[in-house]
Amino acid sequence: DTGVSQDPRHKITKRGQNVTFRCDPISEHNRLYWYRQTLGQGPEFLTYFQNEAQLEKSRLLSDRFSAERPKGSFSTLEIQRTEQGDSAMYLCASSSMTVNTEAFFGQGTRLTVV
Amino acid sequence: RKEVEQDPGPFNVPEGATVAFNCTYSNSASQSFFWYRQDCRKEPKLLMSVYSSGNEDGRFTAQLNRASQYISLLIRDSKLSDSATYLCVVTGNYGGSQGNLIFGKGTKLSVKP
Numbered sequence: 261d262t263g264v265s266q267d268p269r270h271k272i273t274k275r276g277q278n279v280t281f282r283c284d285p286i287s288e289h290n291r292l293y294w295y296r297q298t299l300g301q302g303p304e305f306l307t308y309f310q311n312e313a314q315l316e317k318s319r320l321l322s323d324r325f326s327a328e329r330p331k332g333s334f335s336t337l338e339i340q341r342t343e344q345g346d347s348a349m350y351l352c353a354s355s356s357m358t359v360n361t362e363a364f365f366g367q368g369t370r371l372t373v374v
Numbered sequence: 375r376k377e378v379e380q381d382p383g384p385f386n387v388p389e390g391a392t393v394a395f396n397c398t399y400s401n402s403a404s405q406s407f408f409w410y411r412q413d414c415r416k417e418p419k420l421l422m423s424v425y426s427s428g429n430e431d432g433r434f435t436a437q438l439n440r441a442s443q444y445i446s447l448l449i450r451d452s453k454l455s456d457s458a459t460y461l462c463v464v465t466g467n468y469g470g471s472q473g474n475l476i477f478g479k480g481t482k483l484s485v486k487p
Contacts, residue, residue, distance in 0.1 A: 293474060293475060295477075300479075301479055301480075302378075302461050302477035302478050302479045302480045303418065303461075303477045304477070305474050305475070305476060305477075308473075308474045315473070315474075316466070316473060316474050351417060351418075353475070359405060359406055360406045360423050360425075361406075362408075362420040362423075363420070363475055365417035365418050365419070366417060367416075367417050368417055
């Protein structure tokens with residue numbers, strides 16, 4: 261499978277715990293994006309990378325969220341001290357750098373904080 | 375003003391109907407424009423890019439008006455399989471190159487027999 265893969269697909273955690281999600285982009289893609297989506301809403305931008313550099317991070321993003329892409333390949337998104345409001349689908353996407361290029365999404369990680 | 379705004383929907387139409395979705399964006403420096411489709415509990419997938427000259431792909435026609443910062447999607451002869459949420463997407467501008475993808479809230483379309 262050469263698409264974007266995310267792991268795990270589902271995560272249930274207790275409030276206050278830390279969680280980490282992984283995203284493996286399409287291998288030749290330089291750009292990697294993280295989004296969060298709740299029911300009835302469009303994907304909300306969290307952050308994106310060009311190779312290993314984190315170029316933008318949403319101003320709405322709490323300091324409890326951090327993302328890395330250490331070697332410009334896979335990326336991790338960590339949420340510290342999870343809150344119930346963090347429950348959502350976390351989507352990863354990748355694309356090349358060409359203008360008008362398509363971004364391909366993974367199937368997402370569904371986080372439930374109880 | 376939200377960065378990308380779409381018709382709130384939902385749109386409920388009979389098979390064969392023509393339906394139009396509208397979208398406005400706030401950043402005049404936006405470089406690229408897309409319509410994505412998202413099926414229930416699935417990830418978003420590209421439906422079509424939107425070019426200044428307008429573009430058509432079968433039953434789907436997209437238009438872009440940069441002066442008005444307005445994007446549209448027209449679906450002709452709608453099919454049951456067109457039922458989905460349609461997401462308007464605009465890219466930011468990062469140092470003159472394409473930045474992040476900014477999604478609208480989405481407009482849900484239900485096509486009925």
